[in-house]
Amino acid sequence: MLVTKCVSTNLKGHLTIEGADAIELAERFGTPLYVYSESKIRQKIREFILSVNKYYNGNGMVVYASKAFSCKEMYRICMQENIGIDVVSGGELYTALSVGFPAEKIVFHGNNKTRQELVQAVENGVGRIIVDNLTELKLLDSIAKELGKVAGIMLRIKPGVDAHTHDFIKTGQIDSKFGFALETGEAMKAVKTAIAMDNVNLRGLHCHIGSQIFDVDPFELAAKVMLEFYRDIKLETGKEFDELNLGGGFGIKYLKSDSHQPYGEYMKNVAAVVNTFSHELGIKTPFILIEPGRSIVGVAGVTLYTVGNVKDIPDVRTYVSVDGGMTDNPRYALYKSDYEIVCADRAEEDRSETVTVAGKCCESGDLIQENTKIQPVKAGDTLAVLSTGAYNYSMASNYNRIPRPAVVMVKDGEARVVVKRETYEQITANDL
Ligand code: LLP
Numbered sequence: 001m002l003v004t005k006c007v008s009t010n011l012k013g014h015l016t017i018e019g020a021d022a023i024e025l026a027e028r029f030g031t032p033l034y035v036y037s038e039s040k041i042r043q044k045i046r047e048f049i050l051s052v053n054k055y056y057n058g059n060g061m062v063v064y065a066s067k068a069f070s071c072k073e074m075y076r077i078c079m080q081e082n083i084g085i086d087v088v089s090g091g092e093l094y095t096a097l098s099v100g101f102p103a104e105k106i107v108f109h110g111n112n113k114t115r116q117e118l119v120q121a122v123e124n125g126v127g128r129i130i131v132d133n134l135t136e137l138k139l140l141d142s143i144a145k146e147l148g149k150v151a152g153i154m155l156r157i158k159p160g161v162d163a164h165t166h167d168f169i170k171t172g173q174i175d176s177k178f179g180f181a182l183e184t185g186e187a188m189k190a191v192k193t194a195i196a197m198d199n200v201n202l203r204g205l206h207c208h209i210g211s212q213i214f215d216v217d218p219f220e221l222a223a224k225v226m227l228e229f230y231r232d233i234k235l236e237t238g239k240e241f242d243e244l245n246l247g248g249g250f251g252i253k254y255l256k257s258d259s260h261q262p263y264g265e266y267m268k269n270v271a272a273v274v275n276t277f278s279h280e281l282g283i284k285t286p287f288i289l290i291e292p293g294r295s296i297v298g299v300a301g302v303t304l305y306t307v308g309n310v311k312d313i314p315d316v317r318t319y320v321s322v323d324g325g326m327t328d329n330p331r332y333a334l335y336k337s338d339y340e341i342v343c344a345d346r347a348e349e350d351r352s353e354t355v356t357v358a359g360k361c362c363e364s365g366d367l368i369q370e371n372t373k374i375q376p377v378k379a380g381d382t383l384a385v386l387s388t389g390a391y392n393y394s395m396a397s398n399y400n401r402i403p404r405p406a407v408v409m410v411k412d413g414e415a416r417v418v419v420k421r422e423t424y425e426q427i428t429a430n431d432l
Contacts, residue, residue, distance in 0.1 A: 002347075003256050003340045004299040004386055006040045015344035015384050017302050019413030022344035026382045030421065031306045032324030032405040034393050036069075038077070039411060040300035041389075045081045048292055051267035056274070056288060063107050065248045065293030066092055068390040069301070072099045073409060073418035084127075086248075086291045090117040097124055107245070107289065109156075111178050112136075118143050122151050128289075129153045130206050130245070132179055137194060144199035154206045154245055155180060155194060157187050159225040161209045161218050178208070182229060188236070195239055202239075204286060205229070208247025211294060214259050216266050220273045222246065227274065231281040240284050246270065248291035252298040254338045254387050263295060294390035301389020303329060303405075304344065307381045308360070317371070318355045322383055325359010326366040327402045329385065329392045333365050341368070343375040344382040351375055357383065361400050393419070401427055 002008075008016050015022040018037035025035055045062065052060040063084035066074065070087075075096045078085050084105035087093045096106060104127040110117070111132045118136070121129050122144050131137045131153050144151040156179035180187040194202045209222050223246055234240050253260050267290075278285040305322035312318045331337040341357055343349070351373040359366040368385060377383065396404045403422035408415050 001256070002342065002386065003253055006037050006299050007302060007342075007347075007384070007386060009347045013346055013348050015302075015342055015347040018410040020410040020415050022302070022304055022347075022384055023382055025408060025410075025415055026304045026306065026344070029406055029408055029415070029417065031304050031382065032322070032328050033304045034328070034388070034405055034407040034419075035302045035304060035415070036297070036389060036407065036409045036418075037300045037411075038409045041074075041077060041297055042081060044292075044296045044300065045078070045083055047263055048267075048290065048296070049081070049083065051264040052288070052290070054264070055268045055271040059285070060288035060290065061105070063105075063245075063289050063291045064296055065291045066096070067394055068293030069297040070095060070394055071407065071419050074297070075099050075101050084289070086293075090114070090120050093117070093120060093124070093126070103127060107154075107291070115139060115143070119147070122147050122149050125149075127152050128203060128245075130156050131190075131194070131200075132156050134190060134193065137190065137197075137200070141197045141199045149199070151200050152203050153194065153200045154204050154243070155187070155190055155202065156206045156208075157182060157226065157229065159207045159209065159222045161207075161222045161225065179206075182225070187229065188232070191233055191239075192237060195237060202241070204241035204243030204245065206245035206247065206289075208291065209249060211249045212251045213249045214251040214261050216261065216269045219246065219249075219266060219270055223270050223273045224277055227277040227281055227283065230278075230283050230286070234283055242284065242287055243289065244274070244286040245289040245291070248293050248295070250292055250295040252294055252387065252390070254298075255340055258338075263292070298390035299387045301387065301392070303385045303388040303392065305383045305385070307377050307379055307383060309379055310355075310377060318353070319358045320355045320374070320377055320383070321358045321360060322368070323360060324402075324405065325361045325368065326363065326397075327359070327361060327399050328396045328405050329359075329368055329388060330395050330397065331391060332367050332369060339369050339372075339388065340386045341372050341374050342384050342386065343377050344384040346375050346381075347384075349375045353377070357385075361402070363399075398422075398427055403427060 048062040086107040103125040357368040406421035407419035
């Protein structure tokens with residue numbers, strides 16, 4: 001049994017991804033290769049939409065956090081599924097707009113947006129710019145005035161909730177570079193400043209407590225804290241908001257041992273908290289935005305590699321080196337992230353060997369996984385690293401001038417390239 005139902009095996013014993021034979025994909029498109037199951041992505045999006053409909057009367061919008069996997073085809077899928085997207089840079093915004101993504105359904109994040117990015121957002125009519133700090137708020141108000149527009153905004157608040165996840169991907173606590181702190185009075189001051197401005201329309205507030213979170217409690221607590229703040233704002237200023245953005249961060253199963261929280265449960269509990277508290281606190285029940293990223297694309301993606309050499313160091317360890325590495329999957333080097341790995345040629349055989357899968361970069365820390373169990377492998381075999389759909393292609397680099405892999409999407413067994421493999425010409429294109 002493999003960690004995700006997204007992959008299976010065929011009569012040849014090969015791994016399949018949404019019905020496509022991994023070995024054939026590797027031969028046809030080359031390796032390293034990112035492969036996505038399109039149906040899985042759509043299924044995950046629909047699960048979130050359903051949960052908002054079922055538990056919150058449809059009074060909300062699913063906003064895909066596109067930093068998890070951003071490319072034109074992914075934005076087209078979001079458009080077809082009729083959800084919003086979150087972008088976090090001019091580049092993501094540009095990509096989304098280039099396929100005709102409706103600007104009103106774009107949420108623009110970032111703790112240090114440039115003037116140019118803010119102009120790009122206002123000119124194109126981005127629905128909600130999530131303002132991070134006072135400097136940005138003032139700059140945005142003046143840009144909107146210059147352009148003769150009113151910018152739809154939300155303010156990013158640090159609710160002071162500690163989510164149990166890796167330090168690098170926690171964001172809700174006071175010591176975070178993102179947003180306005182509640183405890184210090186900074187958030188209330190920012191709200192009052194924004195309300196008094198003529199060229200911004202404060203639609204509500206935003207919070208995001210971190211990523212890869214399994215417990216529902218911190219999400220419930222964050223919602224509660226935000227609603228109490230809504231009540232305080234109403235009392236102090238008379239202003240009531242129509243919207244509340246609760247961010248993303250829902251955990252996915254990388255290993256069988258990871259606990260699994262169905263996303264419907266999250267919405268069920270959070271909707272109950274929002275309904276009850278809005279009523280008790282005497283404020284409007286807000287339209288809710290949620291921003292799942294990893295949970296939409298994570299398990300839908302698999303990375304395929306070709307084994308180059310197997311180096312057995314007696315009494316130390318066995319290194320299996322593949323033709324990619326930290327350039328296409330930096331997550332082990334960054335966070336010691338766990339992954340399940342299978343030999344795609346013999347996916348049904350016992351995983352009897354303990355090996356370290358290493359990349360080809362000139363760096364000892366360039367590992368995909370240490371001491372992991374896989375089938376006995378040899379040079380030329382294809383390795384599949386499962387659940388790599390989130391934050392790998394989007395964080396890929398050209399370290400050592402290694403071209404970024406192609407991205408292929410599979411639907412009903414049919415594969416198509418959605419991002420071409422980078423070439424050496426492209427890598428050197430900007431060199432003078
Ligand atoms: N909303 C905001 C404001 C965010 O900052 C993020 C993620 C999300 C939504 C989506 O979170 P998700 O549902 O994907 O957990 N590179 C790291 C993850 C960084 C997350 C950044 N923000 C990783 O590879 O684990």
